[in-house]
Amino acid sequence: MVGCLMYLLATRPDLAFSVCLVARYMERPTEIHMAAVKRILRYLKGTTSYGLWYERGKGDELVGWSDSDYAGDIDDRRSTSGYVFMIGTKAVSWSSKKQPIVTLSTTEAEFIAAAGSACQGVWLSRILTAIDARKGNCITIYCDNSSSIKLSKNLVMHGRSKHIDVRFHFLRDLTKEGIIQLVHCSSFEQVADIMTKPLSFDSFSRNRDKMGLCTLELIN
Known part of the structure; x- marks a missing residue:
């Protein structure tokens, strides 16, 4: 079931966190993991008409969002990195x-997530x-952690980064x-939040709509 769900991640970014989470336990799954997969399938059944619809002339600027939780995995206390890159509104x-x-602070976790996002951003810009x-413009990546943004600009090593x-x-x-270019944004505006942790409905x-997912009824 998880293997089938992995194919959907190519068009359903709202499933990325949940599917990748249950995929970590495929070697020795338990009943609670089976229940989690069934919950994903129930959500999928109720949102079968959702998808990404790309339209011409809706902007061509590449913008990214980077986020991370802190020690979210209860087994090994590693954090989860997430990013979303958008062109226009999709x-x-x-x-x-x-x-x-294993990171020792939220600053380190966010900094590592931003580094991974930067790799993807540079690759997309080259494509x-x-x-x-056209000439590659500066890629803007939004991050909701001020300390990691300062750390990316400060070349002096100190206790928090050494x-x-x-x-x-x-x-x-x-x-x-x-x-x-790392730019600060509030946690309320952080689109990549949906990639790192469970959220309220x-x-x-809200983040699902910001990524551009829509229903077939809205398109027609």
Whole structure:
């Protein structure tokens, strides 16, 4: 069942967090994991008409959102990174993934999530440049953690960042060169929140609409 649900992630970003969460337990699933999969299937049955509808002339600017929870996995206390990239009003790339290391603060968790988002943003920008031969503009990535934004701009090592693995500090070089721009946004406006943690129905529906998911009835 999880394998079938994985195919839907290509067009249903609202399922990314829940499906990736249950996929972690496919080796030794229990009854609670079976119940979680059935809950996803019930949600899917009630939203079969939802999907992404891309329209021409609805903007061509690449914008991203990056977010992370903190020690959300109760088994190994690793955090979950999530990002959403949109062109115009529709999501074109998204991810929900457990981080490779255990973080010691929310700042470190958000910084690692932003570094992963920057990788995807640079790749998408190069694809867009190759398609229409335009110059790559600075990629704006919205983050709701002020400390991680300051850390990406501050080249001085201090107690909060000296333990962070070197491979994540390339984000500083991208920020310094003007390739990536981290901009602060409120948690209420954070679209990638849907990729990192369970949300209330109102918050889930709001972020789902912001990503551009709509029903066939609205299109017709």
